[in-house]
Amino acid sequence: MELNQLTIHELQEKIKNGETSAVKITESVFQRIDAVEERVHSYIRLLKDEALVAAAIADENIKKGQIKPLTGIPIALKDIVCTKGIPTTCGSHILHNFIPPYDATVVEKLRDAGAVFVGKANMDEFAMGSSTETSYFGPTRNPWDLERIPGGSSGGSATAVAADECIASIGSDTGGSIRQPAALCGVVGLKPTYGRVSRFGLIAFASSLDQIGPFTKDVEDCAIMMNVLAGFDTKESTSVQAEVPDYCQFIGRDIKGWKIGIPKEYFIEGIDPEVNAAIQKAIGVIEKCGGKCVEISLPHTQYCLAVYYIIAPAEASSNLARYDGVKCGFRTSDARDLLEMYKKTRMHGFGAEVKRRIMIGTYALSAGYYDAYYGKASQVRALIKKDFEEAWKKCDVILTPTTPTPAFKIGEKTDDPLQMYLSDIFTISTNLAGIPGISVPCGFTAAGLPMGVQFLAGHLEEGKLIQIASAYEKNAQIEKRRPKL
C-alpha cells in the first residue's frame, strides 16, 4: 500500500515508529494528485509548496517527540473555510479573488493539531448543489465512475479522500453536503450537532443549518478528526458550551441492547432497489451486532424538503447580500451608477443555481409572503425537531439510507432542480433538527458504485454515532476496494 492510501491512525503508527516521515506522506499524496487530479478535479487550489514546508516542520517536531493528533497528516479543506492569506472562493466567480485575512476556527484547530493542508477542495457554488456541478471552477468527477457526479456540495472533499488525494478532509453540511457525497464516493462522512464545531470562518450558506464535519477513510479516523474539530468557540454565538468527550473511546465498543429506529417514512417509492437491498443488509448486520431494530415514525418527513427549500434560501438570500462588489471579490467594471454596479456584479458574479436560491429566498421573506412561507416553514421545522425528540423515546439511534440512489450521471439532473433537490431527501431532516448524522459505506452496486448507510442520533451524541458506525464497519465486512483510476 502506498502511504497516501493509509488512514490517519495507520500513518500515526508509522510516524511514531519512525517508519515514515511527514514529508514522505505529503509527497506521496502529491504524486497521487499528479496522477489523477486532472481526471477527478477534487481541488480548486493546491497548496503543494505550503504543504511541503508544513510537512518539514512536522518532521522537526516529530524528531523532538512532539507529536500531536494530526502531525504530518495531509488534509484537504473545502474551499468554503477561510484560510488566512490563501484564496477562498466558495466555488464562486464572485469570490474568485478573495483572500481572507483570517483563518476559520477549524483551520486554526487543525493547524494546531499538526495537520498539513493539501489544498482547497472543489464544491458547488456557495455549497448550493448536490453534485459539485455548480462550481465556477468546473465539476468534480466521481472516482468510481468519471462519468458520474461525486455528490455535493462537498464533492471535492469526498473525492479527495476516495481517490487518496489526501488522508482526510473537511466539508460542510447544510442539507446533506457531507453525508451525501460521502455515500456516493464510498467514504465516511459526519455532520456533527449544530453548534458542536465552530462555524467561524465558514462562509455562510444557511446559518441555522450549516455545520462543518470530516470526511475520512474509516470510522476511527472520523473520531480522531472530531477530537480536533469539536468544541466551544467564543467567536460563535450559536456554539455549544459542552464537554467534548474523547471520541476514540467509542471505537470498537459493542451496541448490544441498543434500539435502532427504522423510520418507515424513509423507505419510499423511488428508492433505488440496490440501495434498498444494501440498507436491508445493513439492518441485518446491526441486528447481528446485538442491536434491536424497531420501526418508528417521523411523521413530518414529507415536509422536510419543502421546509428546507424555504429556510435555506431565505437565509442564503440575506447571507449572500454582502457580495455586492463594494468590499471584496468580483466587481463589474462596466457600471455607470451604484444600482448598475450591484446588478451587473451579482448577475455575472453568481451562477444560475445561486441566483435561483437568492430569488426563492427573497420571495419567501417578502412582505405579504413571510407568514405563508418563512413563518410557516419555521413552525413546521419545530414539528420536525419534535418528531426526533419523540423518536429518541423509542430508540437510541436511527438508521436510514443516506441517499435514495447511487451517483447519477454528470448533467443528468442539472436541468431539473427538483430532481436534484430530491437527492438530499434523507439527509435534510438532520440539519433542520440540528442533530448529528453519519454516513458509512455499505457496499457497492452491481455497476461498482458505492452506497452509504446513515445513522442519526440525538443532540451532542456523536459518540453514539461513532460507536454504532464503528461496530457496523467492523461487522459488515464491506469489501475493500479502491477506485480504478
Add this chain to the structure above:
Amino acid sequence: MEFETVIGLEVHAQLLTDTKIFCGCSTKFGGAPNSHTCPVCLGLPGVLPVLNKKVVEFAMKMSLATNCVINKSCSFARKNYFYPDLPKGYQISQFAYPLSEHGYIFLDVDGAQKKIGLTRIHMEEDAGKLMHDEHNPVSYVDLNRAGVPLIEIVSEPDMRSPSEAADYLKRLHEILVYLEICDGNMEEGSFRCDANVSIRPMGQKEYGTRAELKNMNSFRNVQRALEYEIKRQQYLVECGGKVVQETRLWDDASGVSISMRSKEEAHDYRYFPDPDLVPILVDDAWVEKIRRELPELPLAKRERFIKDYQIPEYDAGVLTADKALSQYYEEVVKLCGKPKQASNWVMGDVLRFLNEDKRDIRKCPITAVALADMISLIEAGKISGKMAKDIIPDMYKTGLSPQKIIEEKGLVQITDEGELIKTLTAIIESNPGQVADYRGGKEKLFGFFVGQAMKATQGKANPQLVNDLLKKMLAG
C-alpha cells in the same frame, strides 16, 4: 379649517460603549477611515457576530429610565437592504421582539404634565459613512461607524406641536446624557431623530396620512422642519390636495423638505430572525442589578433642588438641564452652604461666560471651589458683591482663586473703623450744603454720601460699616 398636528418620533442614540456591538473594535469618533474595523464589522465572508453585553445593559438603563417594560426574552433580526455603507447587506436590528416596550415620559405643557408614550426601545448596529469625491465620480466608504451600537427609541404619536416634539427630544437627550450611555452630540450624529408627521381636522379621531422626515440634526432643525411640514400639509389639504405617504429629507440651508421616496419606492426590508445570534434572556435579577445602578434622573433632581435648596423652579430647571452643570452647582453649594447665592452666580456670570465662549461646564476655568470661596468671602464681609462682580471675569480668564486675585489687586475691603471715619469726616466737611439738606429732611441724600465714600475708597469700603458710621456721623 382648523387642524390638529400629530407627531411621533424615532430617536437613534449611539451608545458610549468602548467597543462595537458585535466585535471588539473601538467606537471612538474620528480616526483615519477604516482604522476601527475588523473582519466582523467589515462583513467579510465567514465571520460571525458576538453580542457586547454592555450594549444590552445600557439599553436596559434607558428602558428603566423611561418606564419601559423590559421583555424577558428578546432577539435580533436582520433588516435587509443594499447600500455601500452597510457591509453585510443587512443591518442587525430588533424587530418582532424588542428589548423593551410600553414606556412613557412626562413633558411640561402649559404648566401641566403631559404623558408621552414610548412604543419600544430596541438595539441595533450603526452603518458606515460614504464620502463622495467632489471632482470625480468616485465614492469612498468609511466603516469606522459600522457596528457602533445604537438604541432606537420609538414614541407613540402623542405629540401635538413642534414645540412638544422639541421638548420631548430635549427630555430624552437629557436622560441619555444623565445615564452616561450617550454623549448626545447631535452634530457628530450620536443623537439623531426622524419624525412622523400628519395633520387631521380638529376633532377627527383617525390619523391623517403621515410623512416621515429625516436629516434634522439639531433641536432647532427639528422644530423648523416640523413647522414647515405642517404648513406644507395644511396648504395641500386646503388646496384640495392630498398628503401622500412618503419619506422627506429636510434641507436646512434652504429651509424646505424634499421628497426622498414614496410609499411605492419604500424598501421591503424582509426582516427575519438573525440565525447567527441567540435570543437574549433577561431575568429579574439582572433588571434589578441595572435598576440599582441608575443615577438620579433629571426630573428627580429638579424636584430635589427645589425642595432641598429652596430655589425657584426655573433655576432648578436650568441647573439640572445639564448633568455636569448640576454637579458643579451642587459642589459649590456643598462648599459654601448658600444655595440661592450659588444659583445666582452660576446662572448669571458663569453660564454667561461659558455661553459666550461656547464652552462646556466641564472645562470651566472657575472651579467649584473658587466660586464657593468667592461666595464665602462675600458672606464673611471680606469683599462686597460689587467687588465680586469685578473679580469674577478675572477668575474666569485666569483660573485663579478669588483670594489670589484680591491679593494681586490689593482689593481687600476696608473694615478699619478709624481709617473710614477719617475718610467720612473729610467727605462731610467738604460737602456742607448736602449735609445741611440731609439734616433738614432730604434723607435721599444718604445714598450720595455712600457713593462718595465708595468712590474715595475705590469701592473697598465695607458697605455695611459705611452705612452704620455715616448714619451716626450725619445724625450729628
